[in-house]
Amino acid sequence: MKLVCTFLSLPVPSKSSNFSEEQVNSLLSRSIPDYLEQRTLLKFLLVGCSGSGTSTIFKQAKILYKPIPFTEDERENIKLTIQSNVYGYLGILLEGRDRFEEETSSEAKKEQLSNQTDSTVTGDGSSNSSKTVYTIGPRLKSFSDWLLKTMVSGNLEAIFPAATREYAPLVEELWRDSAIQATYKRRSELEMLPKVASYFLERAVEILVPDYEPSDLDILYAEGVTSSNGLASLDFSFPQSTYDDHDEQLDSLLRYQLIRLQPRGIAENCKWLEMFEDIGMIIFCVSLSDYDQVSFDINGSPTNKMMQSRKFFETIVTHPTFEQMDVLLLLNKFDVFEGKMERVPLTKCEWFDDFHPIISHHRSTSNTRSPSLGQLGFHYVAVKFKRLYASLTGRKLFVSMVKALEPDSVDSSLKYAREIMKWEEERPNFSLSEYSIYSTEASSYSP
Numbered sequence: 001m002k003l004v005c006t007f008l009s010l011p012v013p014s015k016s017s018n019f020s021e022e023q024v025n026s027l028l029s030r031s032i033p034d035y036l037e038q039r040t041l042l043k044f045l046l047v048g049c050s051g052s053g054t055s056t057i058f059k060q061a062k063i064l065y066k067p068i069p070f071t072e073d074e075r076e077n078i079k080l081t082i083q084s085n086v087y088g089y090l091g092i093l094l095e096g097r098d099r100f101e102e103e104t105s106s107e108a109k110k111e112q113l114s115n116q117t118d119s120t121v122t123g124d125g126s127s128n129s130s131k132t133v134y135t136i137g138p139r140l141k142s143f144s145d146w147l148l149k150t151m152v153s154g155n156l157e158a159i160f161p162a163a164t165r166e167y168a169p170l171v172e173e174l175w176r177d178s179a180i181q182a183t184y185k186r187r188s189e190l191e192m193l194p195k196v197a198s199y200f201l202e203r204a205v206e207i208l209v210p211d212y213e214p215s216d217l218d219i220l221y222a223e224g225v226t227s228s229n230g231l232a233s234l235d236f237s238f239p240q241s242t243y244d245d246h247d248e249q250l251d252s253l254l255r256y257q258l259i260r261l262q263p264r265g266i267a268e269n270c271k272w273l274e275m276f277e278d279i280g281m282i283i284f285c286v287s288l289s290d291y292d293q294v295s296f297d298i299n300g301s302p303t304n305k306m307m308q309s310r311k312f313f314e315t316i317v318t319h320p321t322f323e324q325m326d327v328l329l330l331l332n333k334f335d336v337f338e339g340k341m342e343r344v345p346l347t348k349c350e351w352f353d354d355f356h357p358i359i360s361h362h363r364s365t366s367n368t369r370s371p372s373l374g375q376l377g378f379h380y381v382a383v384k385f386k387r388l389y390a391s392l393t394g395r396k397l398f399v400s401m402v403k404a405l406e407p408d409s410v411d412s413s414l415k416y417a418r419e420i421m422k423w424e425e426e427r428p429n430f431s432l433s434e435y436s437i438y439s440t441e442a443s444s445y446s447p
């Protein structure tokens with residue numbers, strides 16, 4: 001093994017990728033392409049606007065390709081992050097409860113008042129009128145006040161791990177309380193509560209105990225797990241499967257690096273980007289479902305998030321450091337996009353105002369082969385980006401559809417990236433006629 005590694009100038013792989021002696025010999029006896037000999041580490045730079053899914057893809061790659069995705073230490077830190085997140089979600093819920101209680105009781109008062117002026121009151125003038133479905137008992141109320149105070153002071157992380165030891169029983173009581181359940185039912189009205197909160201809140205009791213151990217799925221869904229300083233990197237090789245052919249066996253010897261860069265890290269004049277001149281390929285991530293979302297840009301003016309992504313894409317692909325580099329565009333969150341397309345027209349985003357799909361009315365029943373609205377939308381967006389890229393660089397953009405929460409989807413996108421990089425390295429060896437076969441437009445899509 002060591003011999004092969006020296007030969008290929010590769011780092012010695014970990015025990016997990018052991019080859020038998022015959023395998024090594026057979027690999028050595030075959031001819032090894034030049035491009036394999038020359039390179040050591042192939043680097044992908046993964047970037048995208050905030051919320052596009054880069055950290056999910058990064059975590060997914062770790063789970064897919066690392067025999068031990070997270071060390072004990074990492075898991076311990078992640079556990080505290082998740083617990084602190086869940087306390088945060090509970091806090092948002094409690095804040096909502098306060099608001100709903102106030103609203104409901106003031107409405108009730110109004111109603112009572114109008115009933116009284118009607119002079120048809122038959123009631124007993126009950127003093128219970130201030131109590132609503134959102135009212136909690138004094139014990140939970142003081143816990144709630146404490147939690148909200150801690151959140152406001154920004155000290156949520158500092159209370160761990162003591163909080164889980166002390167408050168686990170209260171959390172359970174709180175979560176089972178009917179007022180909290182009534183609030184949870186109205187969670188779509190709580191703007192501060194992220195979508196993923198439900199996944200964790202429904203298991204709050206199980207998570208907020210001292211001996212909770214996060215599963216890989218918990219880690220995948222958790223916010224704030226990937227390094228907060230803007231840069232994270234992962235060394236990996238694509239695991240070998242029994243079905244692999246010769247090329248893929250060689251591939252499992254190659255080391256790749258996935259570098260995830262947060263946009264926050266490059267805000268100032270993109271000066272960081274010069275550090276990445278030895279990158280093999282840029283993987284740019286866009287959330288497809290952003291087409292109807294608005295967020296505030298640096299100047300504080302509301303901007304469509306897809307337009308923000310487009311602007312950031314332009315900045316990256318025209319940056320001098322990346323001039324000759326291949327770019328793979330990941331159109332992520334296809335699952336959310338597909339659902340949303342049925343409700344919200346794609347034309348909501350000004351860039352997509354000429355999207356007028358011709359759809360058969362029998363689409364869902366008679367002809368299952370015709371593409372869904374979501375698929376049509378995906379292709380339309382892909383072409384928009386391809387044209388934009390071609391107009392900026394004169395080059396061809398590679399596009400792949402992704403659902404970052406699904407391991408297989410991330411696996412095939414990264415393997416697609418590998419294929420593109422491999423092809424680009426081998427291209428000089430092909431004759432022109434062969435080249436033309438590979439450069440057809442259709443080949444640049446990955447399902």
Ligand SMILES: Nc1nc2c(ncn2[C@@H]2O[C@H](COP(=O)(O)OP(=O)(O)OP(=O)(O)O)[C@@H](O)[C@H]2O)c(=O)[nH]1
Pocket residue numbers: 048049050051052053054055056057194196220221223224262332333334335336402403404405
């Ligand atoms: N349904 C669905 N949710 C996704 C998908 N990809 C990411 N998400 C969720 O979208 C949210 C944002 O994803 P992240 O991976 O944190 O995005 P990011 O690019 O790291 O953004 P920052 O953390 O803000 O830098 C998370 O809650 C993810 O779980 C997807 O394909 N489908």
Ligand SMILES: [Mg+2]
Pocket residue numbers: 051055056223224
């Ligand atoms: Mg993130």
